[in-house]
Amino acid sequence: MAPSTFPQQPVDLDAVDRRIIQELVNDARISNALLAQRTGIAPSTALLRTRALVERGVLTGYHAEVSLPAVGRSVQALISVRLRVHDRVLIDNFTQKMPQLPEVLSMFHTSGVTDYLLHIAVSSTEALRDWVLDNLATDESVGHTETTLVFGHHKGQGGPIPEEPGQVPAEHRAGTL
Template structure:
């Protein structure tokens, strides 16, 4: 049995993989030379190991983090959505339409009394009200919504869980 937990992809992550992932999560723009130095491996090995993580589906992309207030999206909200009926066609339409809207940051399908949680960012509380009215209250598949304003948002650990030896 490996001392490292197996990923859901059936790929064991060793210590070097974990270092590479942690460094890339911390700074996706890190140079390969610096990544190699921090992982105590050769730059060619760092490049091969990073490519392997991508090919294995463990690293799924690199992105720029945008300051939402800096681009005019100063109001964030979490909106719980309960669907009126669980008709597959309406669910599929909802699942395709909502995340494609430019205001939606994330959509989660959840258990419990709520069917979906939406994380959106808009320019004002008036824009938030209008967005809910235009996109949810008028949707025939939506039975109930509840909006919660986000005062602050802190990202947590986006990499693998620590290994307990």
């Protein structure tokens, strides 16, 4: 789903939607039968509810997670980028180009002194230096960069999905889940 089609406001989610989302966050490869069992609904309902979450823009995709060292990309870095000028054409070119580069894992548009934060993965510190020189130092829109090596990465959760305001958390309700 393209970012422009993401819901701009929170979507109404009931307890079943939230449980489906949490199960898929935990394991996106879960079978529909097991998803239905874990959420206490019929398999046909689980399938319809999951499809509806996709159509409503709540679930935006499924992916495989790759071990970066296993594919020769053991050096990760976070690169702060400050643009030289804030010209719309240059900004658009930069924001279209960077995420397409195979080394870029994520790109964040940020506030403050840093305009963009890039998370990249390469094979070596020499490759990192060359990447910065080839892709940032020579880019006419880039005024300043600061590179920080990543020594360790601890993935956060895509959930748990917050309860509805005013509800008692599921783990505190008697006889649920």
